[in-house]
Amino acid sequence: MGRAALNGFMGDPAEAGAAIFLGDCTEVIARNIPAQYVNMIVTSPPYADQRSGNYGGIHPDRYVEWFLPKARAFKDCLAPDGSFVLNIKEKAVGGEKHPYVYDLVLALRREQDWRLVDEYCWHKRNCYPGKWPNRFRDSWERLYHFALSPKFKMRQEEVMVPMGDWREKRLASLSDTDMLRDESRHGNGFGKRVENWVGRDMAYPTNVLHMATECGHKGHPAAFPKALPEWFIRLFTDEGDTVLDPFAGSGTTLIAAIGLGRKAIGIDTQAEYCEAMRSAVRALS
Numbered sequence: 001m002g003r004a005a006l007n008g009f010m011g012d013p014a015e016a017g018a019a020i021f022l023g024d025c026t027e028v029i030a031r032n033i034p035a036q037y038v039n040m041i042v043t044s045p046p047y048a049d050q051r052s053g054n055y056g057g058i059h060p061d062r063y064v065e066w067f068l069p070k071a072r073a074f075k076d077c078l079a080p081d082g083s084f085v086l087n088i089k090e091k092a093v094g095g096e097k098h099p100y101v102y103d104l105v106l107a108l109r110r111e112q113d114w115r116l117v118d119e120y121c122w123h124k125r126n127c128y129p130g131k132w133p134n135r136f137r138d139s140w141e142r143l144y145h146f147a148l149s150p151k152f153k154m155r156q157e158e159v160m161v162p163m164g165d166w167r168e169k170r171l172a173s174l175s176d177t178d179m180l181r182d183e184s185r186h187g188n189g190f191g192k193r194v195e196n197w198v199g200r201d202m203a204y205p206t207n208v209l210h211m212a213t214e215c216g217h218k219g220h221p222a223a224f225p226k227a228l229p230e231w232f233i234r235l236f237t238d239e240g241d242t243v244l245d246p247f248a249g250s251g252t253t254l255i256a257a258i259g260l261g262r263k264a265i266g267i268d269t270q271a272e273y274c275e276a277m278r279s280a281v282r283a284l285s
Helices: 025-032 060-077 100-112 166-170 227-236 252-259 271-283
Strands: 018-022 038-043 078-088 115-124 140-147 208-211 242-245 263-268
Touching (some): 025 060, 025 263, 060 078, 078 227, 100 115, 242 252, 252 271
Parallel strands (some): 038 242, 115 208
Antiparallel strands (some): 078 140
16 A cells, blocks of 8 residues: 555555545545555444434434445445445334335445345344333344445455354264255255265354454444454455445454454544544554
């Protein structure tokens, strides 16, 4: 990441491979980041009407209109085989869940041709109980995976998990159909061959991620755990790739990317967060 490529950053990008920008991400990307320069975007933007003391708040009825210009800028700077991972959560308005998240996903597909590849569930395993008059506390959040092309970069072996104790009984005695690609009787295409897992120590994960929330004070009211961006960075990028967080906040994505040998770009509208990110990045040197 050289000076000729990125301009107007806070700090030297040679410092631990990061560049930090102060400003609105739409404008910063247009002025400073070349087309197709970024390999991955992973971010958690301000949710509708949340963190109004920090970011002013966006009414849920206007959220899609607010977000789409930013998503257009993301398309401009993302590499053709890149991925965009969006962590976002709806809110309750008038006793019901407001549909702005669903509206946004549909608008990204229909108006900007983003490909909705998958939806991941982040299960907050340390979430404490709670209730409201008509609902219970959410213990999970969504992460949507978008791409520009069906041929996006994906390194599935990088996020494999231990097989688990289930294999000791399930694989001990295989039936005849376990040794075949046993297609569903209903013809839904979910064929499997259980014998494939004999002798394996690692398996592919599901799209439910069991990770604790960030409990320590990170200088930001909505920091997500470093393990969350780390997982997606390992899955969708290679060492040396560039990762962008256009709503960087406390800089968790930058720290995760640098720790995995990637370059990082962070953008935020608040000077205090940019300064905190700069300090955190320098501490890695």
